[in-house]
Amino acid sequence: MSRYEGKRILITGGSSGIGLAGARRIVAEGGNVAITGLNDQRLDQARATLPDSSLILKSDTASEADIDKLRKAVEDWGTLDGLWLNAGIAEVDALESITAESFNRLMNTNVRGPMLQLAALAVRGIRANTSVPGLIETNFRHFMPNDSRPQFEELVVNQGPLGRAGSAEEAAAVALFLLSDDATYVTGSQYAVDGGLIHY
Numbered sequence: 001m002s003r004y005e006g007k008r009i010l011i012t013g014g015s016s017g018i019g020l021a022g023a024r025r026i027v028a029e030g031g032n033v034a035i036t037g038l039n040d041q042r043l044d045q046a047r048a049t050l051p052d053s054s055l056i057l058k059s060d061t062a063s064e065a066d067i068d069k070l071r072k073a074v075e076d077w078g079t080l081d082g083l084w085l086n087a088g089i090a091e092v093d094a095l096e097s098i099t100a101e102s103f104n105r106l107m108n109t110n111v112r113g114p115m116l117q118l119a120a121l122a123v124r125g126i127r128a129n130t131s132v133p134g135l136i137e138t139n140f141r142h143f144m145p146n147d148s149r150p151q152f153e154e155l156v157v158n159q160g161p162l163g164r165a166g167s168a169e170e171a172a173a174v175a176l177f178l179l180s181d182d183a184t185y186v187t188g189s190q191y192a193v194d195g196g197l198i199h200y
Helices: 017-028 040-049 064-077 100-121 139-143 149-159 168-179
Strands: 008-012 032-037 055-058 082-085 130-133 190-193
Touching (some): 008 017, 008 100, 017 168, 032 040, 032 064, 040 055, 055 064, 082 100
Parallel strands (some): 008 082, 032 055
């Protein structure tokens, strides 16, 4: 398949998990990828598995300065055909443990940063869709303490009709459909990639 032949796709948070699975698939289907991440080790590992033509950048979604640097780097790299705002963090704690710092970090990374990125990269006439992953086998699951995570995950998995966690590749496949020309008449949609959990 070559759905992405000659296309350039930017994936934020693409140095591991769903984003990296998507980047590898785009490359396999003829496309070029730019990815961002914060962890040096994961960025190096991603660099080792992606072609030299890939743009791999250390970038903090919550940082205005980094967003501006990302915009300039992408402009130099070439015109984008798709943008996947995939970077995010999760923090779970008791209500009384929430601080202004932790709240701002969560909102800046998951809400404010992506909106500013979109404002710096978007043009009129684009399609915008959302995929909502459930329990997926990625590093993102490590937001919970090690001692409570297995019990929580077992509870979530047992509630879903498929009875298992999803893979990064399965979650990426839905996002890649939305980024491709197979979805040219799809916009304003939200796709749950959760093994049926949300509707169960």
